[in-house]
Amino acid sequence: MKYVDEFRDPAVIAGVAREIAREVDPNRHYRIMEVCGGHTHSIYRHGLRDVLPDNLELVHGPGCPVCVLPTGRVDDGLSIASHDDVILTCFGDMMRVPGTKGTPLELKARGADIRMVYSPLDALRLAEQNPTKRVVFYAIGFETTAPSTALTILRAQALGITNFSVFCNHVTIVPAMRAILDSPDMRIDGFVGPGHVSTVTGCRPFEFVVRDYGRPVVVSGFEPLDIMEGILMILRQLHAGEAKVENQYKRIVPWEGNPPALRAMAAVFELRPYFEWRGLGFISQSALALKPELASYDAEAIFDIPGVRVTDPRGAQCGEVLKGVLKPQQCKLFGTECNPEHPIGALMVSSEGACAAYYRYALHAETVAT
Amino acid sequence: MCLAIPGQVVSIHADQPLLARVEVGGVQRNVNVGLLEEGVVTGDWILIHVGFALSKIDAEQAEDQLRMLRAMGEDALAIEEVRGYSFADESAETKVLVPSQGSSKEPASAGSGGIGGLRRPDVQ
Numbered sequence: 001m002k003y004v005d006e007f008r009d010p011a012v013i014a015g016v017a018r019e020i021a022r023e024v025d026p027n028r029h030y031r032i033m034e035v036c037g038g039h040t041h042s043i044y045r046h047g048l049r050d051v052l053p054d055n056l057e058l059v060h061g062p063g064c065p066v067c068v069l070p071t072g073r074v075d076d077g078l079s080i081a082s083h084d085d086v087i088l089t090c091f092g093d094m095m096r097v098p099g100t101k102g103t104p105l106e107l108k109a110r111g112a113d114i115r116m117v118y119s120p121l122d123a124l125r126l127a128e129q130n131p132t133k134r135v136v137f138y139a140i141g142f143e144t145t146a147p148s149t150a151l152t153i154l155r156a157q158a159l160g161i162t163n164f165s166v167f168c169n170h171v172t173i174v175p176a177m178r179a180i181l182d183s184p185d186m187r188i189d190g191f192v193g194p195g196h197v198s199t200v201t202g203c204r205p206f207e208f209v210v211r212d213y214g215r216p217v218v219v220s221g222f223e224p225l226d227i228m229e230g231i232l233m234i235l236r237q238l239h240a241g242e243a244k245v246e247n248q249y250k251r252i253v254p255w256e257g258n259p260p261a262l263r264a265m266a267a268v269f270e271l272r273p274y275f276e277w278r279g280l281g282f283i284s285q286s287a288l289a290l291k292p293e294l295a296s297y298d299a300e301a302i303f304d305i306p307g308v309r310v311t312d313p314r315g316a317q318c319g320e321v322l323k324g325v326l327k328p329q330q331c332k333l334f335g336t337e338c339n340p341e342h343p344i345g346a347l348m349v350s351s352e353g354a355c356a357a358y359y360r361y362a363l364h365a366e367t368v369a370t
Numbered sequence: 371m372c373l374a375i376p377g378q379v380v381s382i383h384a385d386q387p388l389l390a391r392v393e394v395g396g397v398q399r400n401v402n403v404g405l406l407e408e409g410v411v412t413g414d415w416i417l418i419h420v421g422f423a424l425s426k427i428d429a430e431q432a433e434d435q436l437r438m439l440r441a442m443g444e445d446a447l448a449i450e451e452v453r454g455y456s457f458a459d460e461s462a463e464t465k466v467l468v469p470s471q472g473s474s475k476e477p478a479s480a481g482s483g484g485i486g487g488l489r490r491p492d493v494q
Binding site (some may be wrong): 003009012014038041145148151222251254262289352 | 373374375378393402404405407415417419420421424425427428431432435436439440442443444449452466474
């Protein structure tokens, strides 16, 4: 595929790997956080760990929308499906996320009308086709996805569709990065910044990392070459004694972001005073809710949502893994009680979850090697 | 979720200017281009996420970047070759050509793992 294959060329990756090996100081330990779950997935899938120096540690970040959703919030969304006239729609990633009473897939098997969609526009279409049903879209995602939900709501409004609503769980990446930087048990030397979030937000929102914490951020793409180049750019900043926001992903990310997308978000959403994140706890102004004037599209205004907080299953250390304090294989349940067939936590479910990526690619490689 | 895929615009719907027909890996699908301020024309490459075009792919930037990254590999090979010159072991020229910390980090020729035969350039 164009713009994919070229950035996976092993010969070119080998060249950048040599450059990284030459750049690192063997007496120093580097901790670089890749913010996105998409990066984590790509790192494991393409075996980048194997071409990076041992003293360069990659810390997996919180950028996995399904993973950061606390179990209570999963339950809240699923409670909507208990109404007979509701069709609950969600992305494929959500379908296997365990709530207290089961995953959406299991609830569906027990009779709830829960359907997977690829786009919020597909959910809106379902509403048009099923005028006697109330169609709810279980919205998750960072700034990458929020504009699509916003445009879908605006379209519903324009078309006069009244049986469509959104259970909004959109979150924003900057407060989560700040929470990690403020966390006393974390030392991060630099960030591989979120490539697709930045197509919407641009690179400016990450200037606080430089200004307040003196750490480099390199907004990077998701192909192996992108990630390798992003890491090299961080190392070069560190060795030059610099900290700045750089854009490795210029072919996709404009420095100023996507103005129509930001306008759509501003028209539809407002910041929640606080929102609970798995592992990170309550973070102020870190999530989006529908504006009050759009309450007729807001599932939280339409349905009675229990809003109960649920603690993580005993023994599961999803929060620590999500914060980058533990590696997936250091969790007591990893690969035994918690595996892709029977996931206990969302990190084992989502394609962007560190545990799922590690289980699928790295664990296998290790088994083969030994 | 945050993953996005590149596709090429095949046509724009005459009656719905915000919908483009886009080819992704041999399959054609409709994609909403309402988030692209400057609109799209046939032949444009766009990045698609949950049914919406998020960004146009800047072909020139992509080519520039690839050229630079490929050169990085070539430079490294050139440096490796120069390092291999046994007649120049202690000469000043070698020191000029090889980056200062380079001598302790010879790329290893063997190892395990890696992509498509890639080997980790081990730090010794």
